[in-house]
Amino acid sequence: MYRLMNRSHSHEGIRQACARGALVGLVLTFVALIGVFTAFATIYVVRGVLSLSQVLLALGPLLAGRAQKAGQRLSWREALAGGLSGVVAGTFVGLLALAVASVNMRAVLVNATPQLVRTLTFGLPLGLGVISLVGFGGLLGAAGAGWVHVPSRLRFSVALGLGTVVVLGALRQNGLAPVLAAVVLALVSGGAWLYKRQWQELQTSYELFRRRNESLLAVLRWPLALVFLLAVPYVLGTYGTSVLNLVGLYVLMGLGLNIVVGYAGLLDLGYVAFFTIGAYVTGLLTSPRSSLGVGLSFWAAWPAAMLAAMVAGVLLGIPVLRMRGDYLAIVTLGFGEIIRILVLSDSFKPILGGAQGIIEIPGPRLGGFQFVKPQHFYYLILLGCLLAVIVSRRLADSRVGRAWLAIREDEDVAEATGINIVKYKLLAFALGASFSGIGGAIFASWLHAIFPNSFTLLVSINILSLVIVGGLGSIPGVIMGALVLVGLPEVLRAFAEYRMLAFGALLVIMMLARPEGIWPAKRVREELRRG
Amino acid sequence: MATLEVLDIHSFYGSIEAVKGVSLTVEEGEIVTLIGANGAGKTTTLNTISGIIKPRQGRILLSGQDITPLPPHEIVALGICQAPEGRRIFTRLTVLENLEMGAFLRRDKDGVKRDLEHVFALFPRLAERRHQLGGTLSGGEQQMLAIGRALMARPRILLLDEPSMGLAPLLVREIFRIIREINAQGTTILLVEQNAHMALSIANRAYVLQGGRVVLSGTAQEIRHNPEVRRAYLGEVS
Ligand SMILES: Nc1ncnc2c1ncn2[C@@H]1O[C@H](COP(=O)(O)OP(=O)(O)OP(=O)(O)O)[C@@H](O)[C@H]1O
Numbered sequence: 074m075y076r077l078m079n080r081s082h083s084h085e086g087i088r089q090a091c092a093r094g095a096l097v098g099l100v101l102t103f104v105a106l107i108g109v110f111t112a113f114a115t116i117y118v119v120r121g122v123l124s125l126s127q128v129l130l131a132l133g134p135l136l137a138g139r140a141q142k143a144g145q146r147l148s149w150r151e152a153l154a155g156g157l158s159g160v161v162a163g164t165f166v167g168l169l170a171l172a173v174a175s176v177n178m179r180a181v182l183v184n185a186t187p188q189l190v191r192t193l194t195f196g197l198p199l200g201l202g203v204i205s206l207v208g209f210g211g212l213l214g215a216a217g218a219g220w221v222h223v224p225s226r227l228r229f230s231v232a233l234g235l236g237t238v239v240v241l242g243a244l245r246q247n248g249l250a251p252v253l254a255a256v257v258l259a260l261v262s263g264g265a266w267l268y269k270r271q272w273q274e275l276q277t278s279y280e281l282f283r284r285r286n287e288s289l290l291a292v293l294r295w296p297l298a299l300v301f302l303l304a305v306p307y308v309l310g311t312y313g314t315s316v317l318n319l320v321g322l323y324v325l326m327g328l329g330l331n332i333v334v335g336y337a338g339l340l341d342l343g344y345v346a347f348f349t350i351g352a353y354v355t356g357l358l359t360s361p362r363s364s365l366g367v368g369l370s371f372w373a374a375w376p377a378a379m380l381a382a383m384v385a386g387v388l389l390g391i392p393v394l395r396m397r398g399d400y401l402a403i404v405t406l407g408f409g410e411i412i413r414i415l416v417l418s419d420s421f422k423p424i425l426g427g428a429q430g431i432i433e434i435p436g437p438r439l440g441g442f443q444f445v446k447p448q449h450f451y452y453l454i455l456l457g458c459l460l461a462v463i464v465s466r467r468l469a470d471s472r473v474g475r476a477w478l479a480i481r482e483d484e485d486v487a488e489a490t491g492i493n494i495v496k497y498k499l500l501a502f503a504l505g506a507s508f509s510g511i512g513g514a515i516f517a518s519w520l521h522a523i524f525p526n527s528f529t530l531l532v533s534i535n536i537l538s539l540v541i542v543g544g545l546g547s548i549p550g551v552i553m554g555a556l557v558l559v560g561l562p563e564v565l566r567a568f569a570e571y572r573m574l575a576f577g578a579l580l581v582i583m584m585l586a587r588p589e590g591i592w593p594a595k596r597v598r599e600e601l602r603r604g
Numbered sequence: 605m606a607t608l609e610v611l612d613i614h615s616f617y618g619s620i621e622a623v624k625g626v627s628l629t630v631e632e633g634e635i636v637t638l639i640g641a642n643g644a645g646k647t648t649t650l651n652t653i654s655g656i657i658k659p660r661q662g663r664i665l666l667s668g669q670d671i672t673p674l675p676p677h678e679i680v681a682l683g684i685c686q687a688p689e690g691r692r693i694f695t696r697l698t699v700l701e702n703l704e705m706g707a708f709l710r711r712d713k714d715g716v717k718r719d720l721e722h723v724f725a726l727f728p729r730l731a732e733r734r735h736q737l738g739g740t741l742s743g744g745e746q747q748m749l750a751i752g753r754a755l756m757a758r759p760r761i762l763l764l765d766e767p768s769m770g771l772a773p774l775l776v777r778e779i780f781r782i783i784r785e786i787n788a789q790g791t792t793i794l795l796v797e798q799n800a801h802m803a804l805s806i807a808n809r810a811y812v813l814q815g816g817r818v819v820l821s822g823t824a825q826e827i828r829h830n831p832e833v834r835r836a837y838l839g840e841v842s
């Protein structure tokens with residue numbers, strides 16, 4: 074009886090191992106056919122030795138082997154099951170290589186190229202390549218199965234070392250030289266191995282230190298954060314600072330949209346309109362070549378830009394006061410497009426410049442000091458963001474914030490409770506728009522020129538996404554969202570067009586893993602916990 | 605002095621006239637009930653009083669002041685507060701937050717605190733669940749919360765729209781007992797009900813609404829003994 078059960082058990086085990094391998098194999102096939110491997114083949118992690126596509130290819134069987142339920146210690150059965158998963162996954166990839174090599178499928182699958190075959194077979198002759206795919210798959214699968222049983226300290230250090238090599242190598246032009254890679258691996262893994270214990274001690278002693286000096290740290294926290302923020306551009310250099318400036322502008326706008334969507338619960342898909350208005354008002358008022366030609370300074374122009382955006386916010390708000398959900402989304406979307414079409418249109422060309430936009434917008438000037446470098450603008454944007462954070466925080470905790478909360482939760486009940494829906498909705502639209510107006514003003518004076526095609530629907534969608542990904546209604550969430558959604562694609566630029574693919578996958582994974590956002594508002598967090 | 609006077613109001617949804625000239629008065633300190641079948645126009649009448657719906661014709665006076673053109677929040681500020689039909693509460697806010705939201709217009713912090721304790725004393729079930737989310741309360745508890753929330757605005761006149769709807773008989777009794785208690789403590793009440801029997805047992809006066817018109821009015825006693833009402837609303841077979 075026991076034997077029988079055991080046997081059916083092992084049959085079940087074989088079936089599951091194959092299923093795991095097949096799943097991984099299918100994923101790898103898909104990834105290959107959308108062209109990722111071909112693109113990553115030229116991104117070397119270790120120069121001339123290991124490419125990013127090989128890393129990715131190896132990761133498949135490893136994960137397939139690793140995915141099974143592990144026993145107390147490594148058994149033959151486990152290792153074999155892991156190896157089987159790896160073999161199956163490898164076979165899928167091998168069959169793909171064979172198929173691509175023998176049948177011309179490029180009409181349907183643009184990425185099924187000879188180059189893909191070469192990448193998948195490591196440049197070996199086809200037969201040998203396929204055999205090694207299957208063989209390596211098996212080995213890696215078995216290794217994956219064994220991985221769980223490696224002592225945790227060793228596992229941690231090796232993983233950290235390998236991870237560091239892959240990240241550094243991929244980000245570096247042409248990858249790390251083999252020797253350098255070995256050195257990095259040895260240093261990081263060895264260091265982690267040696268210091269894992271000390272690291273924990275360090276943490277506990279820091280914890281002790283923190284507890285003992287709580288009040289001191291509380292006093293120092295904000296000055297320290299400020300010093301950090303002020304020092305960042307010196308560490309990052311010009312390119313890094315430009316990226317950060319972009320992130321900062323999105324933080325500013327994200328905080329504005331967060332008031333509208335996160336606090337008041339009004340879905341606004343045309344938020345870019347206020348950014349456009351802020352930028353154009355600034356351009357018109359400051360550029361000597363603009364139709365107004367008044368050539369005001371940035372400092373005189375930005376309040377006007379902010380006010381214009383606020384007025385536009387109210388003007389958008391009035392017709393949509395009674396609209397909900399999807400209607401609101403459509404109308405606001407239309408509003409954003411109308412503004413873009415207006416600035417692009419030929420009829421307003423004499424005033425707004427049409428497709429040529431507005432040029433020669435001067436940068437801000439403080440006394441004799443002219444803002445030119447990204448570092449200079451960094452401080453301007455930082456100031457804007459800090460103000461926006463303070464205003465947002467204050468608002469969220471105020472009576473106004475409570476009114477928005479009520480409207481967001483249930484407009485009808487809010488009305489019956491005596492909350493002035495009209496006033497607070499318009500206030501949300503106006504305040505939200507004002508942040509974006511300031512953002513537009515800074516944007517215009519930073520780039521010195523503005524064109525209608527910078528103000529597309531995509532901007533609205535980006536801002537909305539970062540607010541949602543970060544966590545609706547959460548200020549740190551907006552900042553994290555902007556770093557991930559705006560900063561990360563810039564950093565990933567090395568991956569050319571596949572960055573958006575990797576990025577999209579990351580977003581999907583993130584929203585599945587953390588539907589409440591990266592850093593959700595306290596209220597949302599509590600709700601999820603309570604169930 | 606009449607506290608609330610509704611004078612010949614006509615309210616429409618688009619071109620459909622749901623209330624066709626309703627007049628009623630609610631004197632200070634009374635419980636007045638508005639009974640009638642489904643679709644008779646009871647909710648519409650209440651919403652018109654609260655300012656959520658604007659009548660096309662007719663006026664509403666509060667202690668002689670014309671409140672017809674005022675927006676809902678100003679009407680709440682003047683002392684008329686409604687607990688809407690269907691246990692409408694903020695489902696994702698806690699009991700405490702719901703009640704605090706009810707006091708949104710008030711600036712007297714100490715008074716709000718006292719009224720909070722008062723509401724918790726009226727509804728001990730809510731006190732036990734003050735940190736529970738509104739949406740996770742039972743139906744009866746949600747109804748209590750809706751009434752409590754309206755009370756937190758410290759209204760002179762409380763408008764209740766079918767507080768007994770969908771509740772078990774025992775809970776219905778409990779709710780009506782509390783309504784009476786609220787009234788005894790000085791709040792005037794306009795009560796809309798399907799449960800005519802219970803409503804008439806606690807009300808001073810009653811109006812019977814049918815097809816958007818008042819077809820009958822009088823003291824609760826009179827209405828209760830009216831043969832027409834007994835047949836139509838009190839489920840008596842004649
Ligand atoms: N939003 C609306 N749009 C159109 N017609 C409506 C609307 N609300 C109510 N009505 C109609 O107005 C009439 C009166 O409705 P009302 O809600 O006032 O009835 P009621 O007496 O409260 O009924 P019930 O006891 O079922 O709550 C009904 O015929 C109803 O169909």
Ligand SMILES: [Mg+2]
Pocket residue numbers: 646647648689765
């Ligand atoms: Mg009704």
